Amino acid sequence: MTKQQGDVWVYIQNRENRIVEASLEVLGKAGELARERGVAVAGLLLGADVSGLAADVIACGADRVYVLESPLLKPYTTTAYAAAVSRLVRKNRPEIFLVAATPQGRDLGPRIASALKVGLTADCTDLQIGSYVKPKTKQKKENLLLQIRPAWGGNIIATIVNPETRPQMATIREGMMKLPRRDDTLSGETIAVAPEITPADVQTTVIEQQLVEKTVDLKGANIIIAGGAGVGSRENFELLKTLAHMLGAEVGATRAAVDAGFIDHDHQIGQTGISVRPKLYIACGISGAVQHVSGMEDSGKIVAINTDAEAPIFDVAHYGIVGDFKTGVEKILNIYKTLSH
């Protein structure tokens, strides 16, 4: 393979002196892309006192970590971060620049892309290296970043390319890429860069943050018991919680169930919630709207329980049970106990 100019960069989001997991997922994928192109993968760390995190970024696969430290970079504000990153990108010219599509990434990514006047594809679910033939000139461009994402409420999958502008930018949906395994024997270079920003670049003042401790870990769950509108009530969700407790599982929900007030928003799975791929997904009273299905269809085994035999959830299920979810869950509870002994 011919050696390509320009590295693959990843914005490494950090919070409370920890790296946000979604950034490491992106770093893992970026490493694959960099190896395929024969270039290096670099992480960008910004903050007031973040150089201590560089070792973590290297252990997760970065060949290089740019550390931009300044009191003006704490806390995160859009314009200061965008200014610091845009200026470094202009100087070092990476070929590809990836950002996790967290709320912060979706705030920062488009600001940077707009400043650099480059294309940006949002919420990619997969990235590949490939070619593109320009329809007018028939000119073929090799080694482009293929940015793959669902659109139209998950009803189409589009492959997007940026044939001309550099870097090729994309934000990556959380939970779609495998978290790289930490390897402390990996080595890499840490480069401290003085960020080129002034107090005028900080245009937002953060007065206070009210952080809620996360109690639900859907992304890390091996098993998810999920409920939809068909579960019917907050009380009925308790039954799902009982099963989840027994199986060491987490409880998930559709947007309809969350909007109906049956369960809190942190449990929401699907396009406006989180994407998951556990080993086992038990869908209770879920009809299977694409907005939900697009966030769980890659699960290892999907068991669907629904009274409507025509419900679209059965189209993605491996096992289908037509009937009342309550009877189903109760039977699973009782029979699992006898089998696991």
Add this chain to the structure above:
Amino acid sequence: MEIAVLIKQVPDTAAVTPRAMKADGTLNRSALPAVFNPEDLNALELALQLRETYGATVTAMTMGPPAAAEVLRDALFRGADRVFLLSDRKFAASDTLATSTVLSRALEKQGPFDLVICGTQAIDGNTAQVGPQVAEKLNINQLTYVEAVEEIAGGIIRARRVIEDGKEIVRSALPVLLTVTDTANIPRPWSVKNIMKYKNAKTALEVPEEKTLDRLKQKGLFIETLDCAKIDLDPSRCGISGSPTMVKKIENVVRRGKTHQKIELTDNGIKMLLTELIADYTFD
């Protein structure tokens, strides 16, 4: 205060009915009804509430085909003071960057605005990119995922926004661009008074006769269309030529045909299922 609200007409991807599916199980996109993008309604509602509290003129703008005038009438029915349709064949096939170029140019032409408000994202693309891209082009600050505006005083806005694992209260000088979440408010319905007032509001494309047009203008019912020339935009900066991203391929998602194993809702059926899952180490 001058407030601009950016709105979009979108296919109702949330209401994919069997009628909108083709025989091969893929979506028939043309069968989806066109609606006011839901979060843009929250943006408009926030603007109207701010007008009630602080006094303001609310200008709604949309970029789209001539038929997008429908969401502008909708905005008038809910209480917008002025509306503009940004429409030109040259705008067609714009990606988010080119769209933000058109919108920011129109905002500069019709402004200045103290506040630009848009929905966080549109339900057709779900990119959430256009708001921040417009803010950058206008060279103003942005506050995304805004749930509430707590106060505007002395040229400073204080707002609450959603972040990872919580909320934050932030302050910014005006002008600023806000993107608003669907939890921000409950959009008001059309008012009968506004329907009576604006039901005949039309764009030039909808009313070909000069005479009728003049009458609409006199009555304040003329919806102005801004094309590429009117916003002084170099055509190479919008449409396909102004869009750095290209679509290489579109695949329809086929949502049917996958066969699943049917399990009876009996003790035996569930026992068989669990035995199989246990044998596959699913619970380990």
